[in-house]
Amino acid sequence: MQLSVEISKYPLNSDYIPFIKSFIERLNTHKGLKVITNTMSTQIFGDYDDVMNVLQKEIKASYEQFGKCVFVCKFISGDLSPEA
Template structure:
């Protein structure tokens, strides 16, 4: 089963851009997912197992790296990725 996820990351720091970029890079390194960042959030597409594993690994990594941060995630069934 394929799913589509939208992930927003909010680090509690004045200089928020570097942590956001780091989280996107980490997410892009996860296997089996199509990652599409935009100005508001990052969209992740792939199989249920790959997407949830990628989000889990990225959240764990960021919680260990940054003192305080919040993730907001929306997940829906089906591949809703834009077709290039």
């Protein structure tokens, strides 16, 4: 089953850019996922289990590395990527 996720990260820190960049860079290291970033959010497309495992790992890493932040997510079944 394919999954599409739109995720926005809001670090609770005035120097927020490095926090967001780090998260996006880590997402891009996972093969099998399609990651598209724009100025408002990051979209992730791939196999349901793969996407959920990566998000679990990388959200936890964000909390451990940077402390408090807010993640806002939308989960949609299927591949809604622009190339699909």
